[in-house]
């Protein structure tokens with residue numbers, strides 16, 4: 057019997073599902089059991105061509121519609137996503153293995169927020185009037201044209217919407233390639249957008265591995281590339297886009313610091329560290345995986361952390377009582393287990409977890425290492441799994457320098473009850489998305505993105521509009537033209 061997660065076809069192009077079984081088959085594996093639940097096929101060159109040509113053509117009329125008309129469609133899509141939240145959350149759980157307890161509140165809902173927010177903004181995207189004496193300049197915010205979105209596997213619905221919603225609001229079209237690991241959810245986003253009235257060809261989804269992504273990025277018809285992925289992939293995609301002078305948004309990896317001063321509320325700090333390390337089984341780019349704890353509260357913090365981490369419920373992700381799911385793939389599980397072994401070998405003190413869970417699927421226990429030093433591998437490299445490194449510190453000055461000593465710069469957090477210190481420290485941290493007495497909140501109203509190797513550009517908020525549109529300026533002369541001859 058066909059599994060309910062099996063999509064109607066692999067791709068969604070020009071307003072309809074499209075299949076081409078000549079492409080490489082991509083098995084979809086449910087991470088909680090290891091069983092194959094669906095198959096899609098990588099896009100052939102013919103599918104890539106169909107998606108790009110249809111998106112290029114459809115954009116012309118869409119770009120001419122009023123923002124209010126475009127926004128109405130996006131807001132209708134947001135409503136449909138909310139109505140179908142349960143069904144979409146179940147699918148997200150099959151696609152990623154993340155527990156339903158999370159997907160019910162963090163995926164289709166976050167996608168719907170983006171559609172609603174950018175749908176609301178679409179009608180108010182205006183230029184400026186700049187007086188120049190009798191003359192004047194006016195500016196127009198224009199669409200870029202054809203945008204490509206490439207997604208990572210941790211938030212397939214959210215990423216498809218975070219890229220699609222601002223792109224469409226600004227009058228662009230999109231071809232979106234999900235990660236080959238999680239190909240299912242973006243197809244639903246496309247289906248819903250079209251059900252809400254999006255004209256055919258404006259939001260297309262095609263499947264495939266890196267080669268398909270590379271074919272999209274290098275196509276001369278493409279005006280912008282927005283990638284969510286790792287730093288090495290980001291460097292490749294950025295370089296390929298630069299060769300064609302294309303616009304980019306790069307949302308890449310991190311190794312973010314979470315700094316806990318000894319005057320912090322311990323319960324809240326532990327909660328922040330749990331949210332910043334174990335949500336989505338640690339597969340979150342902005343995670344605060346280097347937890348710097350001031351020596352005065354170190355043992356108290358570790359004791360409560362171990363106690364609360366012990367309450368994680370590992371199990372069937374489709375059961376709402378489960379609070380901690382598997383790694384997305386067997387490969388990712390093995391990468392994470394490799395880092396845990398490195399942590400042990402290099403002398404970090406294991407507080408809890410530290411191994412594969414004794415159950416089917418790709419589960420790794422939520423793991424905490426203490427006495428981690430800055431040079432250890434687990435403190436330097438992005439693990440993308442449930443492995444928290446706790447490091448000690450004495451002074452504010454010292455911890456700021458150590459927190460910044462990394463190529464990454466996505467997020468940073470500070471827990472303290474001294475508000476002037478909180479702002480002073482945050483002001484000196486090299487990170488794009490920061491938190492005070494909280495961690496990992498990502499509302500659509502707030503800009504999201506990194507500095508240094510963690511990325512270029514911002515998603516969400518009004519900032520995203522700047523990255524999906526360009527400004528035309530027009531000088532208007534009222535009098536005669538003076539010329540030298």
Ligand code: NDP
Pocket residue numbers: 206207208209210233234235236237264265266267268269270271273284285286287288289290292293306307308309310340341342438440466506510511
């Ligand atoms: P990857 O970098 O491996 O892949 C990201 C996407 O790029 C995938 O769809 C991949 O296809 C595609 N891709 C790979 N090579 C190329 C290429 N040469 N040209 C075009 N596209 C290509 O990341 P993961 O999927 O493994 O996701 C995990 C990473 O994403 C982590 O490092 C994490 O930090 C980062 N991330 C960043 C976020 C942010 O907003 N800053 C949010 C979430 C994750 P395929 O995999 O199918 O081969």
